Amino acid sequence: MHRLFSPLVLATAAVAVALVTGCSAGQVAQTANQVPTVDGSAADVGDIALRDITLEYPEDGVYEAGDDARVVFVAVNQNALEPDRLLSVSSESFAGSTEGADSDLPVELPASSDVGFREDGPVVELTGLDDLLRPSVSVPVTFTFETAGEVTVMVPVAVPLDYIEPEVEPFDFHGEE
Numbered sequence: 001m002h003r004l005f006s007p008l009v010l011a012t013a014a015v016a017v018a019l020v021t022g023c024s025a026g027q028v029a030q031t032a033n034q035v036p037t038v039d040g041s042a043a044d045v046g047d048i049a050l051r052d053i054t055l056e057y058p059e060d061g062v063y064e065a066g067d068d069a070r071v072v073f074v075a076v077n078q079n080a081l082e083p084d085r086l087l088s089v090s091s092e093s094f095a096g097s098t099e100g101a102d103s104d105l106p107v108e109l110p111a112s113s114d115v116g117f118r119e120d121g122p123v124v125e126l127t128g129l130d131d132l133l134r135p136s137v138s139v140p141v142t143f144t145f146e147t148a149g150e151v152t153v154m155v156p157v158a159v160p161l162d163y164i165e166p167e168v169e170p171f172d173f174h175g176e177e
Helices: 007-024
Strands: 039-044 048-055 070-077 084-090 094-097 107-109 113-115 124-129 139-144 149-156
Touching: 007 139, 048 113, 048 139, 048 149, 070 084, 070 107, 107 113
Parallel strands: none
Antiparallel strands: 039 048, 048 070, 070 113, 070 124, 084 107, 084 139, 094 124, 139 149
């Protein structure tokens, strides 16, 4: 009797299938480690996602001690049924929190929606900076929500959106030849 598949052929085929299907085992997809192309930070707490969090770029290019800084970000309430409220924003780098400052808190975050705290949106401002802050330097900022709770995230000072002409001549590393 003639066999169509011998045990040796079946064993070889089984090893080949195991090797081919096992090639991707332990591999991480390229998209798994991608980060957004925005300068700001991101944080999640409960059903709230905070995205593109920065301190607004300072008018004079730096924040001096005693200055106030607007916190700009987008808050997304991912809960399809329940609203939440942003109660306060504070930072150990600022003497004052948003209470009593030029801030619109508390702010309602409707279910399944996002609220932009930028341009014409609600204002969140931290007051009384303790020390000098330059663009891209980060400080810890704590967001407190009525339902979702509290989260602290390192928030950078925004970089300028337009080219700014430097006030000093750049250093010449090559010198005169």
